[in-house]
Amino acid sequence: RSFGRIMRPDDANIAGNVHGGTILKMIEEAGAIISTRHCNSQAGEPCVAALARVERTDFLSPMCIGEVANVSAEITYTSRHSVEVQVNVMSENILTGAKRVTNKATLWYVPLSLKNVNKVLEVPPIQYARKEQEDEGKKRYEEQKLDRLETKQRNGDVILPVINPEPHTVGYSQSSLIHLVGPSDCTLLGFVHGGVTMKLMDEVAGIVAARHCKTNIVTASVDAINFHEKIKKGCVITVSGRMTFTSNKSMEIEVFVDADPFVDEPRERYRAVSAFFTYVSLSKEGKPLPVPQLLTETEDEKRRFEEGKGRYLQTKAKRQAQMQQSAQ
Amino acid sequence: RSFGRIMRPDDANIAGNVHGGTILKMIEEAGAIISTRHCNSQAGEPCVAALARVERTDFLSPMCIGEVANVSAEITYTSRHSVEVQVNVMSENILTGAKRVTNKATLWYVPLSLKNVNKVLEVPPIQYARKEQEDEGKKRYEEQKLDRLETKQRNGDVILPVINPEPHTVGYSQSSLIHLVGPSDCTLLGFVHGGVTMKLMDEVAGIVAARHCKTNIVTASVDAINFHEKIKKGCVITVSGRMTFTSNKSMEIEVFVDADPFVDEPRERYRAVSAFFTYVSLSKEGKPLPVPQLLTETEDEKRRFEEGKGRYLQTKAKRQAQMQQSAQ
Amino acid sequence: RSFGRIMRPDDANIAGNVHGGTILKMIEEAGAIISTRHCNSQAGEPCVAALARVERTDFLSPMCIGEVANVSAEITYTSRHSVEVQVNVMSENILTGAKRVTNKATLWYVPLSLKNVNKVLEVPPIQYARKEQEDEGKKRYEEQKLDRLETKQRNGDVILPVINPEPHTVGYSQSSLIHLVGPSDCTLLGFVHGGVTMKLMDEVAGIVAARHCKTNIVTASVDAINFHEKIKKGCVITVSGRMTFTSNKSMEIEVFVDADPFVDEPRERYRAVSAFFTYVSLSKEGKPLPVPQLLTETEDEKRRFEEGKGRYLQTKAKRQAQMQQSAQ
Numbered sequence: 001r002s003f004g005r006i007m008r009p010d011d012a013n014i015a016g017n018v019h020g021g022t023i024l025k026m027i028e029e030a031g032a033i034i035s036t037r038h039c040n041s042q043a044g045e046p047c048v049a050a051l052a053r054v055e056r057t058d059f060l061s062p063m064c065i066g067e068v069a070n071v072s073a074e075i076t077y078t079s080r081h082s083v084e085v086q087v088n089v090m091s092e093n094i095l096t097g098a099k100r101v102t103n104k105a106t107l108w109y110v111p112l113s114l115k116n117v118n119k120v121l122e123v124p125p126i127q128y129a130r131k132e133q134e135d136e137g138k139k140r141y142e143e144q145k146l147d148r149l150e151t152k153q154r155n156g157d158v159i160l161p162v163i164n165p166e167p168h169t170v171g172y173s174q175s176s177l178i179h180l181v182g183p184s185d186c187t188l189l190g191f192v193h194g195g196v197t198m199k200l201m202d203e204v205a206g207i208v209a210a211r212h213c214k215t216n217i218v219t220a221s222v223d224a225i226n227f228h229e230k231i232k233k234g235c236v237i238t239v240s241g242r243m244t245f246t247s248n249k250s251m252e253i254e255v256f257v258d259a260d261p262f263v264d265e266p267r268e269r270y271r272a273v274s275a276f277f278t279y280v281s282l283s284k285e286g287k288p289l290p291v292p293q294l295l296t297e298t299e300d301e302k303r304r305f306e307e308g309k310g311r312y313l314q315t316k317a318k319r320q321a322q323m324q325q326s327a328q
Numbered sequence: 329r330s331f332g333r334i335m336r337p338d339d340a341n342i343a344g345n346v347h348g349g350t351i352l353k354m355i356e357e358a359g360a361i362i363s364t365r366h367c368n369s370q371a372g373e374p375c376v377a378a379l380a381r382v383e384r385t386d387f388l389s390p391m392c393i394g395e396v397a398n399v400s401a402e403i404t405y406t407s408r409h410s411v412e413v414q415v416n417v418m419s420e421n422i423l424t425g426a427k428r429v430t431n432k433a434t435l436w437y438v439p440l441s442l443k444n445v446n447k448v449l450e451v452p453p454i455q456y457a458r459k460e461q462e463d464e465g466k467k468r469y470e471e472q473k474l475d476r477l478e479t480k481q482r483n484g485d486v487i488l489p490v491i492n493p494e495p496h497t498v499g500y501s502q503s504s505l506i507h508l509v510g511p512s513d514c515t516l517l518g519f520v521h522g523g524v525t526m527k528l529m530d531e532v533a534g535i536v537a538a539r540h541c542k543t544n545i546v547t548a549s550v551d552a553i554n555f556h557e558k559i560k561k562g563c564v565i566t567v568s569g570r571m572t573f574t575s576n577k578s579m580e581i582e583v584f585v586d587a588d589p590f591v592d593e594p595r596e597r598y599r600a601v602s603a604f605f606t607y608v609s610l611s612k613e614g615k616p617l618p619v620p621q622l623l624t625e626t627e628d629e630k631r632r633f634e635e636g637k638g639r640y641l642q643t644k645a646k647r648q649a650q651m652q653q654s655a656q
Numbered sequence: 657r658s659f660g661r662i663m664r665p666d667d668a669n670i671a672g673n674v675h676g677g678t679i680l681k682m683i684e685e686a687g688a689i690i691s692t693r694h695c696n697s698q699a700g701e702p703c704v705a706a707l708a709r710v711e712r713t714d715f716l717s718p719m720c721i722g723e724v725a726n727v728s729a730e731i732t733y734t735s736r737h738s739v740e741v742q743v744n745v746m747s748e749n750i751l752t753g754a755k756r757v758t759n760k761a762t763l764w765y766v767p768l769s770l771k772n773v774n775k776v777l778e779v780p781p782i783q784y785a786r787k788e789q790e791d792e793g794k795k796r797y798e799e800q801k802l803d804r805l806e807t808k809q810r811n812g813d814v815i816l817p818v819i820n821p822e823p824h825t826v827g828y829s830q831s832s833l834i835h836l837v838g839p840s841d842c843t844l845l846g847f848v849h850g851g852v853t854m855k856l857m858d859e860v861a862g863i864v865a866a867r868h869c870k871t872n873i874v875t876a877s878v879d880a881i882n883f884h885e886k887i888k889k890g891c892v893i894t895v896s897g898r899m900t901f902t903s904n905k906s907m908e909i910e911v912f913v914d915a916d917p918f919v920d921e922p923r924e925r926y927r928a929v930s931a932f933f934t935y936v937s938l939s940k941e942g943k944p945l946p947v948p949q950l951l952t953e954t955e956d957e958k959r960r961f962e963e964g965k966g967r968y969l970q971t972k973a974k975r976q977a978q979m980q981q982s983a984q
Contacts, residue, residue, distance in 0.1 A: 003506045003566075004535060009337035009839040014890040029508060033564050037590050046591050066342040068503075068535055094538040097495075114591060161817030175892075177833040178863055183511040183665040188562045188591060207834055207892050214918055234670040236831075236863050262870055333661075334689060337839040361662060361724055365750040374751040394844045396689055422693040423702040423770070423844075442751070511665035516722045516751075 003030065004070045004092070007063060013206075013216065015282070018063040020219025021202030023089060023103060028054070028195025030073040031085040031107040032187070038075055038083060039111035042124045048187050049083060049109035051194030051227050053144055057105045058221045062286065063091040069102075076106075077137025078123045083109045084137060107194075108144060117189050117230070144224070151226045151274070159240045159256065169295045173211040175204055176240035181233050192231040197257055197273055198222075204241040205253040209279035212243055212251060213291050216282050220250060223276040223311070231259040231272050238269075244276070245308025246294040251279045252308045276311065332398045332420075335391060341534070341544065343610070346391040348547025349530030351417060351431060356382070356523025358401040359413040359435040360515070366403055366411060367439035370452045376515050377411060377437035379522030379555050381472055385433045386549045390614070391419040397430075404434075405465025406451045411437045412465060436472060445517050445558070472552070479554045479602070487568040487584065497623045501539035503532055504568035509561055520559040525585055525601055526550075532569040533581040537607035540571055540579060541619050544610050548578060551604040551639070559587040559600050572604070573636025574622040579607045580636045604639065660726040660748075663719060669862075669872065671938070674719040676875025677858030679745060679759060684710070684851025686729040687741040687763040688843070694731055694739060695767035698780045704843050705739060705765035707850030707883050709800055713761045714877045718942070719747040725758075732762075733793025734779045739765045740793060763850075764800060773845050773886070800880075807882045807930070815896045815912065825951045829867040831860055832896035837889055848887040853913055853929055854878075860897040861909040861933035868899055868907060869947050871937045876906060879932040879967070887915040887928050894925075900932070901964025902950040907935045908964045932967065 011022040028051060035049035063069060070090045077084035089103040113119040128134040162171025177200065185196045202219055209217040231237060238258045245252040257273040281289040296302045339350040356379060363377035391397060398418045405412035417431040441447040456462045490499025505528065513524045530547055537545040559565060566586045573580040585601040609617040624630045667678040684707060691705035719725060726746045733740035745759040769775040784790040818827025833856065841852045858875055865873040887893060894914045901908040913929040937945040952958045 003504055005505050006341075006531065006535060013836070014839075030506070033506060033508060033590075037564070037588070040591055048591060094535065095542045097539075097542065160819065163816065175834055177835070178831050178860070179833070180669075180859060180863060183670075203836065204834070207836060210892070211916070211918055236867070260867070262867055332689065334685060357662060361660065361750060365724075365748075365753070368751045368753060376751075396693075420693075422689060423696045423704075425693070425697060 003072070004068045007065050007067050007069060009065055012065045015216040015284075016065045017216070017218050017282070018065070018069075019199075019202060019206065020059055020222070020277075021199035021206075023059070023063065023069065024054075024057070024198040024202060024222070025193075025195035026069060026071050027087045027089060027103065027105045028107065028193060028198065030071045030087050031109060032193065032195070034073040034075060035083040035085055035109035035111075038126075039121065039123055045121055046114045047111040047121045048114060048189045050112050050187070050189070050191065050230065051107060052082060052110045053108040053148060053227065054194070054198070054222070054225045055106040055144065056221065056224050057103060059103060059219050061091070061100045061102050062218050062282070063102050068092045068094050075126055077134070077141060078126050079138075079141050080122060081110055081120050082141070083111070083123055084140065085109065106140075112189060114188065117191070147224060148226045148228075152228055157256070157274075159242050166295065168212065168292050169297055170242050170301050173208045174240070174242040175207045175211065176238055177204055179237045179239070181231060181235045181237060183233065186233045190233045192233075192235075192237070194227055197227075197231070197237070198225065200237065200239045201241075201255045201257060201273070201275060202277065204239045205255050205277035205279065208241040208243055208253045209251050209281075212294070213281045213289075215289060216284075217279045218282055219277060220280045221278045225273060225275040227273055229259070229270060229272040232261065234261070236260045236262055237272075241277075243294050244304045245312060246291050247312055248290055249280055249288045250312070251291055251294070252312065253277045253279065254304070276308075332396050335393050335395050335397060337393055340393045343544040344393045345544070345546050345610070346393070346395075346397075347527075347530060347534065348387055348550070348605075349527035349534075351387070351391065351397065352382075352385070352526040352530060352550070353523035354397060354399050355415045355417060355431065355433045356435065356521060356526065358399045358415050359437060360521065360523070362401040362403060363411040363413055363437035363439075366454075367449065367451055373449055374442045375439040375449045376442060376517045378440050378515070378517070378519065378558070379435060380410060380438045381436040381476060381555065382522070382526070382550070382553045383434040383472065384549065384552050385431060387431060387547050389419070389428050389430050390546050390610070391430050396420045396422055403454055405462070405469060406454050407466075407469050408450060409438060409448050410469070411439075411451055412468065413437065434468075440517060442516065445519070475552060476554050480556055485584065487570050494623065496540065496620050497625060498570050498629050501536045502568070502570040503535045503539065504566055505532055507565045507567070509559060509563045509565060511561060514561045518561045520561075520563075520565070522555055525555075525559070525565070526553065528565065528567045529569075529583040529585060529601070529603060530605065532567045533583050533605035533607065536569040536571055536581045537579050537609075540622070541609045541617075543617060544612075545607045546610055547605060548608045549606045553601060553603040555601055557587070557598060557600040560589065562589070562591060564588045564590055565600075569605075571622050572632045573640060574619050575640055577608055577616045577619055578640070579619055579622075580640065581605045581607065582632070604636075660724050663721050663723050663725060665721055668721045671872040672721045673872070673874050673938070674721070674725075675855075675858060675862065676715055676878070676933075677855035677862075679715070679719065679725065680710075680713070680854040680858060680878070681851035682725060682727050683743045683745060683759065683761045684763065684849060684854065686727045686743050687765060688849065688851070690729040690731060691739040691741050691765035691767075694734075694782075695777065695779055701777055702770045703767040703777045704770060704845045706768050706843070706845070706847065706886065707763060708738060708766045709764040709804060709883065710850070710854070710878070710881045711762040711800070712877065712880050713759060715759060715875050717747070717756050717758050718874050718938070719758050724748045724750055731782055733790070733797060734782050735794075735797050736778060737766060737776050738797070739767075739779055740796065741765065762796075768845060770844065773847070803880060804882050804884075808884055813912070813930075815898050822951065824868065824948050825953060826898050826957050829864045830896070830898040831863045831867065832894055833860055835893045835895070837887060837891045837893060839889065842889045846889045848889075848893075850883055853883075853887065853893070854881065856893065856895045857897075857911045857913060857929070857931060858933060860895045861911050861935065864897040864899055864909045865907050865935035865937075868950070869937045869945075871945060872940075873935045873937050875933060876936045877934045881929060881931040883929055885915070885926060885928040887913075888917065890917070892916045892918055893928075897933075899950050900960045901968060902947050903968055905936055905944045905947055906968070907947055907950075908968065909933045909935065910960070932964075
């Protein structure tokens with residue numbers, strides 16, 4: 001099934017390019033609806049599907065104000081306690097009829113009981129047209145499970161403030177915002193929609209990128225994001241971002257989300273999510289521009305730069321392998 | 329009583345014309361305030377006025393970004409269990425001082441008990457300046473009651489997807505969107521505001537119209553809409569639209585709203601509202617443009633086209649009769 | 657002229673109290689409409705009235721979700737280049753009919769040419785019912801002019817980050833957010849509405865207050881705010897707040913707004929606005945609660961605490977003088 005909505009001025013930057021975060025939020029909403037519906041399709045305890053993970057997502061082509069975003073979602077695998085959803089986004093210029101695929105995203109949801117949010121329920125199995133589909137789904141399931149475990153460790157880092165930073169250093173562009181979680185940010189369970197969190201993350205990452213290169217920037221991709229911790233209504237979220245790596249024509253920004261319950265809760269501030277966003281800088285004609293190189297100063301910054309380079313080269317190699325494969 | 333606000337970019341399409349749905353939402357909010365206030369004006373059970381019906385509404389003149397929309401509402405008739413509200417909208421260019429009437433709408437509200445949403449309360453009667461006002465109001469009340477009953481039957485139709493449709497066919501422009509009902513969409517009773525529903529309906533109808541004629545389009549009128557079924561917080565709404573008829577310079581689009589409780593409710597998906605929207609295509613100078621003819625293929629499409637033609641000719645005849653009357 | 661709208665969940669905190677920032681935004685919109693209309697009432701260059709100053713505003717009583725906010729605005733004085741607008745806000749419970757005055761605000765606007773934003777136009781004079789009204793208005797005009805000049809100096813201060821702060825210190829609760837200015841934030845001139853800025857300022861101040869006392873907090877008052885510098889569409893705004901003073905039952909928070917043009921602009925980041933917000937902490941029954949004392953550490957913090965105490969005592973003395981006057 002496919003659904004559309006017109007992109008409005010507030011969905012986009014001043015160059016008219018729709019924010020990656022707006023698209024991620026639409027993707028997540030479609031995924032949440034289809035997986036919640038599926039998980040409630042058999043008699044049993046009512047539940048709400050909560051976002052557990054989004055796989056790496058590429059933004060294949062910028063979307064513009066006035067275009068219609070068509071979002072279609074399909075369940076592609078179910079494990080005992082999780083649902084894999086494939087969401088495709090197509091942008092359509094309704095004046096010319098031109099259509100482009102802009103995103104293909106894969107999301108994992110977990111059904112949580114409406115009565116007891118800490119209880120994970122069982123997922124009704126889906127039927128596969130062919131046995132291989134189930135096997136491939138199982139493989140994807142195992143892979144993401146491993147990755148989820150790994151990132152659980154990595155989450156301790158903090159962005160420290162820098163006084164009077166020089167242009168093009170990490171401290172110069174690092175940014176953070178706070179957001180008071182309101183009712184419209186939340187699911188029926190009273191926890192923040194994954195899509196709302198991703199939209200805020202993209203907002204901060206975009207500001208970091210723009211501060212660094214001072215040109216029109218757009219989201220090129222988002223690495224896999226794991227949602228380990230829920231964020232409750234009434235929390236204050238702090239979203240912080242810092243640049244970790246630049247190639248000739250791209251910037252990688254690490255984003256952290258911290259939740260602070262702060263009212264009526266004994267709990268301390270905690271890390272809820274973290275992720276890497278990649279941005280490119282575009283000329284007025286939509287061509288990628290060269291990006292100023294990131295100046296690293298501390299040992300940690302140099303290490304993170306090298307790690308970012310590793311991710312960059314790995315992605316590049318993967319893409320080339322795929323292109324060769326499809327050329328054969 | 330009068331309410332006003334400045335029209336912002338998000339209220340309008342890319343040509344700067346305010347969406348008909350934005351205006352319908354403002355109209356309904358004014359109507360809900362004045363009728364809720366009236367129904368609670370005597371000691372008794374507290375209640376919230378719920379929208380039951382909007383009479384056919386014409387959009388007399390397009391409104392633009394930066395103009396102030398002034399909305400004034402007045403109660404014009406009360407039956408035992410319903411309130412008729414007349415809402416007028418005037419657009420004002422605060423730079424030139426120019427004012428234009430853009431809408432005259434008539435809405436019917438029913439007071440529902442705040443403690444038991446299924447209980448309809450009694451409406452305090454209003455005073456009429458002249459006896460004829462009461463008689464005319466009673467006549468309007470009886471007429472709309474009949475029409476409400478009729479539409480209750482019609483609601484069973486469904487929009488099926490079409491693969492690879494040809495331009496200007498029904499399948500080519502048909503569209504749908506989904507919306508997860510959030511807290512700010514709802515009244516104190518926890519049910520969707522009629523105005524929120526109408527705004528979504530206009531959004532889909534506008535996409536259908538633009539896909540068909542690929543030019544700047546604006547809402548010209550909305551046929552009477554009956555709200556037979558409430559939609560609760562937490563539901564998913566699917567709004568679908570298809571073109572039913574084209575004249576030389578107008579397009580008629582039928583819109584369906586289906587609600588899916590899908591969590592915590594034994595209830596199946598159900599049809600909540602349906603309505604006909606009429607759009608025109610405008611040139612850059614604001615002049616109406618010719619519209620490509622709708623290509624009907626199936627028997628059903630041909631039948632709906634003829635029915636749409638009937639509504640079109642009826643409205644045209646009524647308008648001519650009114651013009652002759654006022655010319656005498 | 658009067659404007660109204662229903663307060664929604666998104667307008668309020670989780671205790672159901674409408675944010676002071678929501679109310680300030682409505683007040684400013686009403687003021688902008690009425691003063692823009694007045695300044696264009698005579699033939700001449702079209703202009704947009706830009707907010708120059710808001711006088712100290714008290715929040716007399718909390719507003720709640722579901723209530724209707726009625727905003728009425730009136731022009732009370734005009735100088736050659738500025739307009740004074742008095743805006744009153746009344747909250748109305750449409751279920752019980754109960755009404756309370758919640759705010760009385762005074763705003764100053766300046767007409768800027770639509771063709772050249774740096775050109776201040778002349779204001780058509782208003783007629784006064786009595787000569788004293790004009791004299792009193794002139795006195796208010798001279799007073800605010802002086803105060804505007806003074807604050808222009810004060811604006812250089814910066815909030816520095818603190819590592820691992822102790823609870824109840826200044827560093828512990830200080831907070832900041834960034835916001836990318838979108839089209840719906842702006843007037844026809846392409847500059848941020850004063851009301852949008854004030855809403856963001858109240859959001860940060862509220863988070864500072866809640867972090868300090870960890871209870872439900874509401875805006876009690878805002879000191880006079882001067883808008884010395886415009887903020888253009890496409891800027892990134894950084895809004896930062898720190899606590900400056902606590903009395904037994906109130907907290908004073910200083911808020912700074914910095915604008916960073918950062919794309920296509922040679923201009924450096926600059927201070928656009930600063931202001932003092934006062935908050936109180938409320939129990940579930942709506943009674944004011946004692947507030948933990950602010951722990952000051954540096955000389956600057958101690959100085960700011962004393963200055964805050966001065967403002968607090970001055971306001972208290974003024975209020976007592978008014979009460980004695982009205983008791984006579």
